[in-house]
Amino acid sequence: MSEETKEPKVAVEDEMPDWSAYRGVLIVVEQRDGAAKKVSWQLLGQGKKLADKLEVPLMALVIGHNVAHLAQEAGYYGADQVYLCDAEELKDYRTRPYSRVCLKFIHEYKPEIVLFGATATGRDLAGAIATHLPTGLTADTTELDVELPPSRLLLASRPAFSEKMLATILCKQYRPQMATARAGVFQELPRDESRKVEAVRIEFSMSEDEIATKVLEFITETSSINLEEAEIIVAGGRGLGGSEAFKMLKDLADALGGVVGASRAAVDAGWIKHEHQVGQTGYTVRPKLYFAIGISGAVQHTVGMANSELIVAINRDAEAPIFNFAQYGIVGDLFKIVPAITEQVKQKRSFAGIAVGSNS
Amino acid sequence: MSEKLHIVVCIKQVPDSREIRIDPKNNTLIRQGVPSIVNFYDLHGLEEALRIKDEQGARITVVTMGPPPAEKSLKECVSLGADDAVLVTDRGFAGADTLATSYVLGKTIEKVAETFGKVDIVFCGKQTLDGDTGQVGPGIACRLDLEQLTYVSKVRAVDKDSGKITVERHLEDGIEVVQTSMPVLVTALKELNKVRRAPLPGMLRAARFKPVVWTTADFPELDRKQIGLKGSPTIVARTWVPEIRKINTTRVEGESEQEIAQKIVETLWQTDLPERFGWKS
Ligand SMILES: Cc1cc2nc3c(=O)[nH]c(=O)nc-3n(C[C@H](O)[C@H](O)[C@H](O)COP(=O)(O)OP(=O)(O)OC[C@H]3O[C@@H](n4cnc5c(N)ncnc54)[C@H](O)[C@@H]3O)c2cc1C
């Protein structure tokens, strides 16, 4: 691997304090209205690997109101110990009460590693907690590993300099070690209903009038697509030439049961909204299937989609860099090929006895 | 009637990391010729402060912790309409991570309050281009025990009399309308507003403007163990340029589009995808 190794800023001979009271890996589960964010289960998947290496339990903390079912789910997704803090005041995420719960938990149970999704909520919460404790916090990690005991250090790696480099961040002098992690990067474990873990209830002791912040309303963006959680993405770029061609992509996406993605060039041209953008300044995605259609494959785009499981590229330029990322490459005119594929998919599916509608 | 609102805007001068290239020969960063700019999210924070000032009057103080050349960025903010500017600078602050930065900025804002008057709102950017964490805002809120409203895309109302602020937070899955009481820390998204251009009188004022400069000597109570490198728990152990994943691409070819389409769909149908997505009954 090509690399530039830098000397750590702090001399290695620095003695590490005795942290033996801190054991275990904690995932803070994020939810809205009783539905968990996928990143939480993805983090349980990665957290399991870390916990196994450290030979410690994997813990999950579920906070909210009427969320006991999520505590159960956390067990299905790999948590060895599940903690549940359920109270009316915790229905909506608010920094103060949620950080109060986490801080109390961390002081009492002393996990050595605490991970959050790098979502708006996860970053808001982690930033508050880390300062309170205090401890180090690494933002937006895309790789998480640990050094074997005795060091037990969390190796938290994240993109730096507009994704051009990766940096591994350590926190030696404080516990717990904390990080937020990007959605779609880590893999969840298969859901296993035989893993029944009894949730431990955590008391909540804060009254509503101690909480200044009130959530007045939540406007779900119904038009908005959730690229980060999509399993099939049909993405188009400048090669589409206009917004009209995105309808063609939508047809293919509908036929496959997926959503439409886009390169920045297409978004900047105004052919499709920013919420569809994949890449450095858009979303990082990891679907099972990614079609890159009329996209050249600039690094700012590929950083956001290279981890897709199966990539199919369609481009008339046989030398386009996108082909370096694709398992299947089709050199040709997208205006002819895409409708032909859509047609084939529809035929296949109706042949299998399923009616395929063009709506989503 | 109460006094005017006092708004602090935290800004950072950053290298425009979008311009940083990697030297392909030895995989190092090419920093030469990379321009320094005011972190653009911070300008959206300033713009919102200016809007509040335009609407109901407010006093705006911009603060930055950074090396002396960061004065340039403070002047830019003054040209846009900030009233006062504070540069906190000291060798002892160097090497700070988000924890140490929030400590110093917390102390700075306390001193700003003593010097220029009680603070009602602190604006930060969503994140910086170089640090790129979005952690300093929540860190400052915690240090000063302020309410925190992150990822704000719209300020709906600021009511000095009731002390309430109502904003829209733009989250992954929708927009949350929330109200809280001041003093408050708000982090700005670029959707918050459109940044104005500096008016001529502002530019003239900025040309002559000298920011207030504070060093560690101005903070006699500062805990030396909490600043700079010493106060920073996170350590960059290693940086590297990720390898480009090389893949054996199978070219799907054929006499006609139909044939190509048929081949690729056949291929997809041989994977486990139809099973997983219920493409088959
Ligand atoms: C700071 C920064 C951040 C950025 N962030 C992002 C980001 O988040 N996401 C992102 O995508 N980009 C981002 N970019 C932009 C990125 O560098 C590229 O400019 C962009 O990805 C190019 O988009 P494209 O591939 O659609 O367009 P192009 O590079 O113009 O490629 C179009 C492709 O379509 C092919 N084509 C044309 N017509 C046809 C046809 N009829 N049939 C088949 N193929 C055809 C062409 O051969 C070409 O390969 C960023 C850039 C910067 C500087």
Ligand SMILES: Nc1ncnc2c1ncn2[C@@H]1O[C@H](COP(=O)(O)O)[C@@H](O)[C@H]1O
């Ligand atoms: N050195 C600094 N001086 C002033 N404000 C800063 C500094 N570092 C960060 N900030 C503020 O905190 C926000 C988030 O920064 P970061 O956590 O580095 O992504 C920035 O947008 C700024 O508003």
